[in-house]
Amino acid sequence: MLWVSLPDQRPRRELYWMSRMPGTHVTALAREEPVGDLTWVPSSYRRPIKRFIEAGAFAWVKGLDEQDPDSFDWVASLELCSLVTGQASRWRRRAPAGRRPLQAVVTWENLPNQPIYKVPPYRQALESCRSADLLLCMVDAARDHLLANGFDDERIRVVKPGVDTEIFSPAETPTQDPVVAFISPLAENKGIDRVLEAMQIVQRTIPEASLVVAGRGPLRDQVEEAAADPRRRVRLAGSLDAHGVADLLRGSAVFTTAPRPTWKWTEQLGLAYLEAQACGLPVVTTRCGTNDEAVTAPNDLVDDSAQALAESLLGWLQDPARRVEAGRANRARMVAEHDLATQVTRMGAAFASIERIHAS
Numbered sequence: 001m002l003w004v005s006l007p008d009q010r011p012r013r014e015l016y017w018m019s020r021m022p023g024t025h026v027t028a029l030a031r032e033e034p035v036g037d038l039t040w041v042p043s044s045y046r047r048p049i050k051r052f053i054e055a056g057a058f059a060w061v062k063g064l065d066e067q068d069p070d071s072f073d074w075v076a077s078l079e080l081c082s083l084v085t086g087q088a089s090r091w092r093r094r095a096p097a098g099r100r101p102l103q104a105v106v107t108w109e110n111l112p113n114q115p116i117y118k119v120p121p122y123r124q125a126l127e128s129c130r131s132a133d134l135l136l137c138m139v140d141a142a143r144d145h146l147l148a149n150g151f152d153d154e155r156i157r158v159v160k161p162g163v164d165t166e167i168f169s170p171a172e173t174p175t176q177d178p179v180v181a182f183i184s185p186l187a188e189n190k191g192i193d194r195v196l197e198a199m200q201i202v203q204r205t206i207p208e209a210s211l212v213v214a215g216r217g218p219l220r221d222q223v224e225e226a227a228a229d230p231r232r233r234v235r236l237a238g239s240l241d242a243h244g245v246a247d248l249l250r251g252s253a254v255f256t257t258a259p260r261p262t263w264k265w266t267e268q269l270g271l272a273y274l275e276a277q278a279c280g281l282p283v284v285t286t287r288c289g290t291n292d293e294a295v296t297a298p299n300d301l302v303d304d305s306a307q308a309l310a311e312s313l314l315g316w317l318q319d320p321a322r323r324v325e326a327g328r329a330n331r332a333r334m335v336a337e338h339d340l341a342t343q344v345t346r347m348g349a350a351f352a353s354i355e356r357i358h359a360s
Helices: 014-020 083-094 122-131 140-148 192-205 220-227 242-250 271-278 306-317 320-337 340-359
Strands: 002-004 027-030 039-042 074-078 102-107 134-137 156-158 179-183 210-214 234-238 254-256 283-286 300-302
Touching: 002 083, 014 027, 014 340, 074 083, 083 102, 083 122, 102 140, 102 340, 134 140, 134 340, 140 156, 156 340, 179 192, 179 242, 179 271, 192 210, 192 220, 192 306, 210 220, 210 242, 220 234, 242 271, 254 271, 254 306, 271 283, 271 320, 283 306, 300 306, 306 320
Parallel strands: 002 027, 002 074, 027 039, 074 102, 102 134, 134 156, 179 210, 179 254, 210 234, 254 283, 283 300
Antiparallel strands: none
């Protein structure tokens, strides 16, 4: 498989999962060296502006045309509207018919009327995906979004993402300390400002309650300001690798975020929710987009207000026995439904099902 990365592809996500599929070897065009057993082709990008993030990055990868289509069975990329997906479609179409790889597009998109789809050249990238052989959805809502946009259901497969349940595992003895964990980009759409406000409400009842924050982003200054005041009991852990995140979670009592929609984004699933539950933590978050696919009972989805967030956090922090019970249920569900080894095998089966169709 040839994987065409976005310029800011996050590690241990889609590319990593593709590299873990049984019987698969991945060659990845990427700016930074990816995690996984794969071949890395160091790549640069033509990026006139940095206005959009993630799949909306206004960027094209350099060097794709140097790759031989005859060397790959598949070419894959992330999201329908990403410009690298449009590049992959064009590169594939230029290959002779007998040497043309199959194309896969991985998508989390849950907005049927995604506004970026109306903007050239994102619209062109979207239209190029209509000839893709596999549309691999990471959430159920992504399939609904594809059907609403006229894609062929026979090419759609849904496989939920997995988490490494060995790295993300519960503490031998759950903490009794009232520590709340926030692990997410420090951006308005992830709600660190709302969480900071909620923690001040929590501390009126539990003065010793503390917040540990991992991540980076434009609202880092707000977190640093809170961390500089010892009365706020906020600690900024910075950017952590998977093991660091797992250690942080095991030392916490509750996991929280507070996402809110933007003009082109709403919460899709949230891998951090899965990682926290795999570590045996209850989750408190605001109701946003389709995060109910990840956050189910006994966890709490609340309204977008600091008061609602604080009340839910207090309920968990004041009841250690309830936390333990919820943590066991969360851990069991993650092992049953989101174990990484199981899910990457299911992803491989999705690719194989399309290959059988073409072979017949």
